[in-house]
Amino acid sequence: MPKLIARHNRKFAVTPAEGEDVYVKPEGKVDLDFLFARRESRRTDHGGMISYGGRRYVPAADDCLGMAKTTVEVRETSTGRIWGVSKGRRIEMKEVESQKRVNSDEASAKKRKSGLVKAHKPAPDHPWRRGVVKRQGYHSTCRDKRTFA
Numbered sequence: 001m002p003k004l005i006a007r008h009n010r011k012f013a014v015t016p017a018e019g020e021d022v023y024v025k026p027e028g029k030v031d032l033d034f035l036f037a038r039r040e041s042r043r044t045d046h047g048g049m050i051s052y053g054g055r056r057y058v059p060a061a062d063d064c065l066g067m068a069k070t071t072v073e074v075r076e077t078s079t080g081r082i083w084g085v086s087k088g089r090r091i092e093m094k095e096v097e098s099q100k101r102v103n104s105d106e107a108s109a110k111k112r113k114s115g116l117v118k119a120h121k122p123a124p125d126h127p128w129r130r131g132v133v134k135r136q137g138y139h140s141t142c143r144d145k146r147t148f149a
Contacts, residue, residue, distance in 0.1 A: 037078070050072055
């Protein structure tokens with residue numbers, strides 16, 4: 001690999017027009033961890049909650065709770081901290097415990113215990129339970145065998 005780089009530099013190297021260095025030191029302290037964080041866009045729900053990486057997050061500060069239905073840029077730093085950027089503001093996010101799903105068998109057992117009434121079943125000797133009653137046909141019930149001409 002070093003041979004390839006040396007050959008590439010010989011072939012494509014260009015001397016600068018000005019010999020002066022153009023590097024400028026940044027003003028103040030720049031948070032490089034935040035600057036080079038992984039970025040993704042999310043939309044908050046009505047409570048300002050976002051879902052990222054299979055987990056749910058809300059703003060850590062109480063003054064940022066008015067972010068309902070806004071687009072937020074989620075940044076995950078190399079240290080694993082989650083930040084949200086909304087309208088130019090940097091917002092620290094904290095993870096929230098997700099609600100555990102209730103098994104359908106447990107939910108139905110709870111409903112039964114909570115006082116819901118079961119559907120009424122008629123008694124075994126009720127007329128509805130006797131089944132279909134065979135009716136006699138028309139010809140067998142006709143007493144008058146006369147035909148009209």
